[in-house]
Amino acid sequence: MRRGKTIQRFFNKRYGLFRRFVLDQRFLPRWVVLSIDLAICVFSYTVSVFLLADTSLQSNDVFSFFQRAVILVSIHLICFVLFRSYSGIIRHSTFTDVYRLAMATVAMFLISMIGNSAYKSFGSHEIFSWMDLLLYAILSFIFLVALRVSVKESYRFLKATAAQSSSKKRLIIFGVSDKSIGLAQSLISDPTAPYQPVAFLSMSEKRNNFKIMNLPVLNCCDDIEDDLRDIRVNFNVEGVLLVGDMLSVVEKNQIMEHAFSVGMEVYSTSLPERWEKHSDMEFKIAPLQIEDLLERHVIETDIKLISEDLRGKNILVTGGAGSIGSELVRQIAELEPKRLIVLDNAESPLHGIDLYLKNNHPQLNYQVYLADVTNKDRMKGIFDKYRFEIVYHAAAYKHVPMIERHPREGIRANIIGTRTLADLAIKYGCERFVMISTDKAVNPSNVMGASKRAAEMYVQALQKRPNVKTKFITTRFGNVLGSNGSVIPFFKEQIKRGGPVTVTHKDITRYFMTIKEACQLVLQAGTMGHGGEIFVFDMGKPVKILDMAERMIKLSGLRPYVDIPIEIVGLREGEKLYEELLIDGETTLPTFHPKIMVGRVMDHDYDEICSSLDELEKLANSIGKKKFIIQKLKCLIPEYVSQNSEFSQLDEHS
Numbered sequence: 001m002r003r004g005k006t007i008q009r010f011f012n013k014r015y016g017l018f019r020r021f022v023l024d025q026r027f028l029p030r031w032v033v034l035s036i037d038l039a040i041c042v043f044s045y046t047v048s049v050f051l052l053a054d055t056s057l058q059s060n061d062v063f064s065f066f067q068r069a070v071i072l073v074s075i076h077l078i079c080f081v082l083f084r085s086y087s088g089i090i091r092h093s094t095f096t097d098v099y100r101l102a103m104a105t106v107a108m109f110l111i112s113m114i115g116n117s118a119y120k121s122f123g124s125h126e127i128f129s130w131m132d133l134l135l136y137a138i139l140s141f142i143f144l145v146a147l148r149v150s151v152k153e154s155y156r157f158l159k160a161t162a163a164q165s166s167s168k169k170r171l172i173i174f175g176v177s178d179k180s181i182g183l184a185q186s187l188i189s190d191p192t193a194p195y196q197p198v199a200f201l202s203m204s205e206k207r208n209n210f211k212i213m214n215l216p217v218l219n220c221c222d223d224i225e226d227d228l229r230d231i232r233v234n235f236n237v238e239g240v241l242l243v244g245d246m247l248s249v250v251e252k253n254q255i256m257e258h259a260f261s262v263g264m265e266v267y268s269t270s271l272p273e274r275w276e277k278h279s280d281m282e283f284k285i286a287p288l289q290i291e292d293l294l295e296r297h298v299i300e301t302d303i304k305l306i307s308e309d310l311r312g313k314n315i316l317v318t319g320g321a322g323s324i325g326s327e328l329v330r331q332i333a334e335l336e337p338k339r340l341i342v343l344d345n346a347e348s349p350l351h352g353i354d355l356y357l358k359n360n361h362p363q364l365n366y367q368v369y370l371a372d373v374t375n376k377d378r379m380k381g382i383f384d385k386y387r388f389e390i391v392y393h394a395a396a397y398k399h400v401p402m403i404e405r406h407p408r409e410g411i412r413a414n415i416i417g418t419r420t421l422a423d424l425a426i427k428y429g430c431e432r433f434v435m436i437s438t439d440k441a442v443n444p445s446n447v448m449g450a451s452k453r454a455a456e457m458y459v460q461a462l463q464k465r466p467n468v469k470t471k472f473i474t475t476r477f478g479n480v481l482g483s484n485g486s487v488i489p490f491f492k493e494q495i496k497r498g499g500p501v502t503v504t505h506k507d508i509t510r511y512f513m514t515i516k517e518a519c520q521l522v523l524q525a526g527t528m529g530h531g532g533e534i535f536v537f538d539m540g541k542p543v544k545i546l547d548m549a550e551r552m553i554k555l556s557g558l559r560p561y562v563d564i565p566i567e568i569v570g571l572r573e574g575e576k577l578y579e580e581l582l583i584d585g586e587t588t589l590p591t592f593h594p595k596i597m598v599g600r601v602m603d604h605d606y607d608e609i610c611s612s613l614d615e616l617e618k619l620a621n622s623i624g625k626k627k628f629i630i631q632k633l634k635c636l637i638p639e640y641v642s643q644n645s646e647f648s649q650l651d652e653h654s
Contacts, residue, residue, distance in 0.1 A: 034077075034086040037144060041073045044140035048132060057131040068127060072136060075111050079104040085144075093148040101144050109137040168196040171241045171267065172231060174255065176202045176217055180243045183269065184213060195267075195285055198235050224254075229262040239265035241285065253551075260554050290481075290488060290552050301520040301593070302527075309527045310335045313431075316388045317342055318373055318421065319395030321349035323480060324436055327519040328392050329353055333361045340366040341386055343373070344395065373417035383424045391425055392522070393418060394436045396452065403448040404573040404645055407629055408620045414451035415458070416617050422459050425470050432471045434526040435459055437534070439478040439511060439579045445643040446574025450633050453640070456534060458613065461606040463532035473529035476599070477537040478511030478579055480518050487545060491552050499564040501549045504571045508546070509578055511539035525596055534599040535591075542578070571644045612636040 049065060052058040063071070080086055083104040088097040112133050120126045173180050184197045200217045210217040218235075220227040231237055240259050242252060252268075259266045269285040315332055319325035320342035326349070329342050342357075344350045347370060354368045371378050373395045396414050397403050403410035418435065425433040437456055440449030459472040479486055487510070494501045518537070525535040546566070553560040560566055571577070591598055612632065619629045630647045634640050642648045 030086050033088075033090060034080060036147070037080060037086060038073055038077060040143045040147060041076050041140050042069060044143050045069050045072055045136050048135040048139055051135065052129070052132060057129055062125050063127055071127065072108075072112060072133075075115075076104070076108045076140070079107040079111070082107065088148075090148050090151045093152050097148060098145055101141060105137050105141045105144075109133055168194060169238050169265075169267075170196050170198050170236055171239050172199045172201045172218065172235070172237050173197050173241045173243065174201045174247070175243060176200050176212065177243075181212060183241075183243050184215065188213065195241070197241070198237060199231070201231070201240065225258045225261055228258055228264060232262055232264055237264065239267050242266065242268045256551075256554065260557070265557065266555075290548060290555060301524045306520075306523045306527055307335045310337055310390070310523070312336070312338045313389045314339045314386055315341070316382075316386070316391045318344070318391070318393050318417075319436075320344050320368070321346050321353050322394060323486075323515055324519060324522075325392075325394035326353050326356075327515045328394060328522065330356070331516075331519055331523060332392075333357060333364055333366070338365065339386065340364060341369060341382070341388070342366065343369040343371055343382070345370065345372040373421055374412045376420050379420055379424055383428045387428055388425070389431045390526070391421060391430055391433045392436070392526070393421055393433065396436070398438070398448060400440070400446045400448050400575060401573045403451070404446055404647075407447040407451075407626055407633075410447050410451045411616055411620045411629065411633070414448070415454045415613060416620070418455035419458055419613060422462055422472065425472075426462070426468055430470045432473060432526060432529070433459065434473045434475065434522065434529075436522060437474050437476045439476060439539075441476065442579070444637065444640045445576040446645065447630065447633070447647075448574070450637050450640040453637050454609075454613070454616075454633065457604045457636075458609055460532055460534070460601060461604045461609050464603065465606055468531075471529055471531035473526055473531065474534040475522050475525050475537070476534055477513065477518055477521070478539045479513075480515045481512050487548070488552070491549055495553060495556050495558070495564055500567045501553065501560075501564055502567050502569045503546050503549050504569055504575060505577060506546050506568055507544070507577055508571070508575075509542040509544050511542050511579060513537070513539055521593075521596060524593055528591060528593070528596070534601050536597045536599050538595045538597065574643060574645045576643050609636070 046069075049058070083100045085097070085100040085104045088094070088100070112128065113130070116126050116128050116130075116133070173184050180200065184200070187193050187195055187197050197215060199215050200212060201220050202217050203220060218227075218231055220231070228240075240255060242255065247255070256266050267285055310332060315337045317325050317328050317332065317340070320329050321344035325342075325344065329340065332340055340357075342350070342353055344353075350368055350370055357364060357366050357368075369382060371382065373379060373393075395417060397410050422433055422435075435455065437452050438449065440446065441453035441456055442449075444450040444453050456474050456476075459474060462468060463472045481488055491501055521535075521537050529535065549566055550560040553564045553566075556564075558564050612635070616629065616632055616636070619632060627647065627650060630642075631650055634650060641651050
């Protein structure tokens with residue numbers, strides 16, 4: 001018994017080596033394919049002569065067997081070359097390859113018959129009998145096609161056995177459409193793919209024994225959860241694969257809930273035609289992410305317009321190593337600027353973006369600067385050297401609790417830094433100054449939001465001054481998915497540690513968009529602005545953070561409140577339940593882009609704002625108490641009302 005298993009393992013191992021050897025081979029050169037075809041022709045003629053031997057249909061002995069074979073195979077060779085029958089890849093043969101073989105064989109038969117008749121007219125005998133030529137044509141065509149079919153089917157069999165490797169993820173593909181069928185075909189055709197499709201999952205098809213590419217189409221439209229449970233057991237399925245944009249967010253959430261409840265994973269992928277190369281498969285097919293489950297639509301921008309606007313310009317990106325700034329840098333680098341300057345005061349992230357540009361854009365004329373936007377002399381030297389045409393100002397301190405405890409730093413970076421850069425933009429004749437703001441600047445409840453609102457007010461007032469040619473454009477949006485310090489990486493880390501996942505309030509909501517989309521809209525708004533506007537982005541529906549936490553736990557294959565506890569810990573300093581995109585009294589007007597609106601904002605007196613900012617700067621640089629700084633900030637921004645903060649008492653006494 002043991003000896004039998006040893007022998008079986010020996011042959012299984014040798015078969016595995018042979019299978020990998022065959023699958024890993026490159027395509028045969030054309031001369032090899034042509035040589036094989038000619039060998040088949042010689043064999044076919046030998047068989048035809050053998051079959052007609054000692055019959056009245058055999059050829060005359062005018063020429064020897066060898067001479068007749070050379071003549072016939074030479075004619076066939078000329079026809080192969082004329083119709084390029086050898087140009088196809090044998091293991092991927094199609095009807096086109098069979099058609100070429102047929103045409104070459106028919107041409108060979110006609111040329112041989114004509115030549116045979118011509119020879120007979122000058123001599124007394126034919127070289128070949130008509131039956132000899134016909135039998136040879138039929139046999140050679142059959143053997144040539146049989147070779148291609150056998151190689152193709154053998155290769156398919158070896159791929160199929162390779163695809164049944166236990167290391168592959170067994171998936172059912174959701175939907176029966178050209179898109180899902182195309183994806184299944186891509187997976188099946190690649191023996192190295194880490195995923196194995198075993199069936200299609202349909203919510204509408206009710207046919208029995210219905211198959212596509214030999215994969216069954218399974219119906220799942222009555223009790224989805226029970227159907228998925230049966231499918232998981234009967235087909236040993238590990239997950240469901242969602243393809244492209246075939247499902248709405250609501251439908252994705254439903255599938256996710258039902259799949260997770262029966263112990264199946266959920267994967268998503270873009271369509272194969274969007275993969276840059278076939279090896280992207282492993283990266284493009286990935287477990288469903290929380291971003292896929294948020295009710296938001298993909299945002300599209302006019303890349304051509306943005307590219308024409310930025311090409312050949314000297315561009316500065318402040319905060320260029322941060323979440324927003326680094327994505328701006330990556331997108332601008334694709335648009336062929338004349339020169340790109342990346343400025344940040346964070347050493348390690350700046351080094352990272354430097355390496356990225358060096359590796360991915362070696363032809364780009366760029367420079368990174370480790371510098372602080374609050375250092376006026378340093379900023380003046382950089383502006384004087386490069387004479388920027390466009391500035392994207394993304395440098396800011398953004399973490400609400402941190403700035404609530406350190407208001408001086410928030411005021412220096414967010415207000416004084418913006419003022420310094422804006423003044424230099426005018427002095428050195430910049431065409432445009434695009435400032436990245438936040439929805440927390442709307443009716444601010446914390447120092448960070450108030451500091452960004454003060455910066456908004458300053459650049460708007462600056463725009464109203466006479467002889468100011470620089471266009472000051474402000475963009476205002478909410479949270480970006482996956483940015484540094486955002487809730488998603490925070491929750492992921494908590495789940496990784498085994499919990500608890502901490503949510504500040506059960507009813508707290510936030511607006512979200514991806515970093516890429518936010519930066520695309522920033523670039524688009526920058527091309528649209530005439531100066532002095534605040535562009536407000538349509539962020540879609542606000543998301544309940546508690547719901548997000550529960551979904552992220554489920555996406556990790558765990559159960560909320562069972563495997564991973566969720567704790568409500570109370571609002572943080574300066575945090576409010578709901579974010580807004582407009583200040584009381586502001587309204588919006590539509591633009592040509594459906595996701596960008598321009599806010600109609602109140603005017604502010606430049607001299608009054610400058611006076612207040614001068615005092616704020618002195619207070620920020622002094623050793624006085626923080627409350628005096630906040631009092632001055634509240635005077636500048638009357639709608640600033642602190643929440644969950646030590647500064648709330650200042651509102652009570654006002």
